[in-house]
Amino acid sequence: MMRRRTTLLTGCTALALALGATACGGGGPVSAGGGDKALSGQTVSVAGVWSGSEQKNFQKVLDAFTEKTGAKTQFVSTGDNVSTVVGSKIEGGNAPDVVMVPQVGVLQQFAGNGWLKPLSQTTQKSVDANYANVWKDYGSVDDTLYGLYFKAAHKSTVWYSPDALDQAGVQPPKTYDEMLKAGRTVSDSGLAAFSVAGQDGWTLTDWFENVYLSQAGPEKYDALAAHKLKWTDQSVVDALTTLSKLFKDKQLLAGGQNGALNTDFPGSVEKVFGPEPEAGMVYEGDFVAGVAKDQFGRKIGEDANFFPFPPVGGGEAPVVSGGDAAVVLKDGKNTKAGMALLEYLATPEAAAVWAETGGFLSPNKELDLASYGDDVTRTTAKSLITAGDSVRFDMSDQAPAAFGGTKGAGEWKILQDFLRDPSDPKGTAAQLEAAAAKAYKG
Numbered sequence: 001m002m003r004r005r006t007t008l009l010t011g012c013t014a015l016a017l018a019l020g021a022t023a024c025g026g027g028g029p030v031s032a033g034g035g036d037k038a039l040s041g042q043t044v045s046v047a048g049v050w051s052g053s054e055q056k057n058f059q060k061v062l063d064a065f066t067e068k069t070g071a072k073t074q075f076v077s078t079g080d081n082v083s084t085v086v087g088s089k090i091e092g093g094n095a096p097d098v099v100m101v102p103q104v105g106v107l108q109q110f111a112g113n114g115w116l117k118p119l120s121q122t123t124q125k126s127v128d129a130n131y132a133n134v135w136k137d138y139g140s141v142d143d144t145l146y147g148l149y150f151k152a153a154h155k156s157t158v159w160y161s162p163d164a165l166d167q168a169g170v171q172p173p174k175t176y177d178e179m180l181k182a183g184r185t186v187s188d189s190g191l192a193a194f195s196v197a198g199q200d201g202w203t204l205t206d207w208f209e210n211v212y213l214s215q216a217g218p219e220k221y222d223a224l225a226a227h228k229l230k231w232t233d234q235s236v237v238d239a240l241t242t243l244s245k246l247f248k249d250k251q252l253l254a255g256g257q258n259g260a261l262n263t264d265f266p267g268s269v270e271k272v273f274g275p276e277p278e279a280g281m282v283y284e285g286d287f288v289a290g291v292a293k294d295q296f297g298r299k300i301g302e303d304a305n306f307f308p309f310p311p312v313g314g315g316e317a318p319v320v321s322g323g324d325a326a327v328v329l330k331d332g333k334n335t336k337a338g339m340a341l342l343e344y345l346a347t348p349e350a351a352a353v354w355a356e357t358g359g360f361l362s363p364n365k366e367l368d369l370a371s372y373g374d375d376v377t378r379t380t381a382k383s384l385i386t387a388g389d390s391v392r393f394d395m396s397d398q399a400p401a402a403f404g405g406t407k408g409a410g411e412w413k414i415l416q417d418f419l420r421d422p423s424d425p426k427g428t429a430a431q432l433e434a435a436a437a438k439a440y441k442g
Helices: 052-069 082-091 104-112 121-130 133-138 162-168 176-188 201-216 218-225 234-247 256-261 265-273 288-294 335-345 348-355 375-390 410-420 425-441
Strands: 043-048 072-077 098-101 148-154 157-160 192-194 279-283 305-308 320-328
Touching: 043 052, 043 082, 043 335, 052 072, 052 288, 052 335, 052 348, 082 098, 082 104, 098 104, 098 335, 104 320, 121 133, 121 335, 133 148, 133 320, 133 375, 148 335, 148 348, 148 375, 157 162, 157 265, 157 288, 162 176, 162 279, 176 192, 176 234, 176 279, 201 218, 201 234, 201 279, 201 320, 201 410, 218 234, 234 410, 234 425, 256 410, 265 279, 265 288, 305 375, 320 335, 335 348, 410 425
Parallel strands: 043 072, 043 098, 192 279
Antiparallel strands: 098 320, 148 320, 157 279, 157 305
């Protein structure tokens, strides 16, 4: 939901826009820049969840598209409830041309509603050639490709202040239990261990997913994500019990449970990397680096670093990903230019624009790792690309939006309640199952 990063391609041929191919299956070729620009005078409207520095960085990508094609762009931030906002815009006859969809479940919902246009042959060829199959699968519904994953997230990273850990005399931990132990040592040294963004329910789903994937394993993870396994399964209760060790320990949480519930994602990063640190560590995806760098001037690799989310019990270390997929709406006023934008976003050239500034990972294998602005991000990006089809996509993002992607409802709300009172994992599992059963039926 939040993210960040960018660099011009170095040593990598800057792809002349594949926009020369027919966009949207009709019309003439779209200029790749220079000379006549076939989309001059046209405007592409784009909606997405991004705001702040993320929106500014994405605007740089849109500006590069304008430079290539002559088309102007207009970005509208939807906030977290992208499904509701876009649905109301369609009903009101004001549909955007392109939507950056942050959840697989929402993409599937949009396709099921008949709102989406299949992507052009040019984009499909780029995805086939330059993306792991998993990204095509998550962007497809009934074997039709509707979504291009422009921005990915590596959601198995725990970010920390090297100064805070050094002062406490602890090393980056290798297991979940070691992480909690290290956190108590950090707390003893004067800082809270973890800044948790409990005001944003999506961050709590990410905590759960990493614990669950490691503790229960990938097969159960896939089954739970598809709701082929009930949330009342003992594996869910076990994962919530593991998570409760953190949530119930006031020594570990900056501000305790109430403090966490009143902290949003940017605020959670500020509590570790801002001018007045309150905690030594914050769990979230690679995009933490973008906030630490852009908003608080931290040098990634020196003032801010990460360790992989550690394995739980005897499980493997988890690799959970997320991402934002670009889709083209049928009811947009300029679907041809919208399709041309996606053809541009499918190129490593477009990814490089954001990669240089930070807070961004691309699933495009053709993006030169030198495009990323620091070694930490390059390492994270390489890890994501190397994981290939073994990446497990964010579970809540695969669910229907009513369960996994709506503020104040479903999984987000239930896990916030669990953070407030983590004493009954079994009861929380029952609530999750009731909400999931209702959403998946719908």
